[in-house]
Amino acid sequence: MSMAPLPVRTRLYHGENLDSYVRRHAARNFCMPSDIEHALRERGVVRSRQRRNPDRLQAWRDLGGLRSDAFTAPERVLDQEVTERALCLRCTKGEPARGRLAGIGLVCVRHRQWLGSPQIDLHGYYPALAAERHFRRHLGPRDVLHDSLPMLIGRECASPGIIGASEIARRRNQFGIDDVNALTYSEQVKIARLLALPGFLRAATDPDTDATQRNALVAREVEKVIPARNDAEPWRATNRVWTAVTHLAARRRDARIYGVPMRDTYYNILRFIDAP
DSSP states (O other): OOOOOOSOOOOOTTBBBBHHHHHHHHHHTTHHHHHHHHHHHHHOOOOOOOOOHHHHHHHHHHHHOTTTTTOOOOSTTTTOOOOOOEEOOOTTTOOEEOOOOOOSSSSSTTTTTSSSOOOOOTTHEEEEEEEEHHIIIIIIGOOOOOOSSSHHHHHHHHHHHOHHHHHHHHHHHHHHOOOHHHTHHHHHOOOOHHTTTHHHHHHHHTTSSSSSOOOHHHHHHHHSSOOOOOOOOOOOHHHHHHHHHHHHHHHHHHHHHHOOOSSSSTTTGGSSOOOO
């Protein structure tokens, strides 16, 4: 049953989920979402109470005058959940909205807005803007999410204690930004890119290569991202990446014996290389 749109239209933001849109669209039409949902069930338009029921999705598309591809943002990429998060407040003109944004990292490039919590204006902090462009060009198209394992490892490696308090202080003073996650986003993305780089992964996780040689490779590549300067401690980042590499090497060794790598939190990283 096709339904006429509610009188006041509400723009659907990119990636916005159904519940977020329902709340905003009902409010703009001076209604409670529960009243509209009750009316839909009473008229037989929606018979299920499941939130992702196809009839409910279509009913709200009709009520909003939306296109048929509304509310179709993927909930999973490979076997990773695309987590819901707050959308850029500049994009939504200050109106709180939530959604799933696969292929987008932690920066709204259009508005130079940090998408962490709280959201902040990045002003002219170009390292974070450049890092986001690298994320969208190199990681997003390869199904790496903003909270996938490579990005989480990158976050650990880009901690202020590893990069160095003096370098963090310099960035704060120069750019007027206090959020350390925003200040270290560049290093986070670079470490994530390293863990998704086929050439590095093949060499660093090759079970047939001596561990000392592989560890030296990891240290060399990590120190390109986090140099050993002043009070920085890149060896701690090297240890974190080496831990991941050791897990991956074990998975490759198992694959040669049993035919398939053991599926665990590190399994998806192995998809970047085409050899067991």
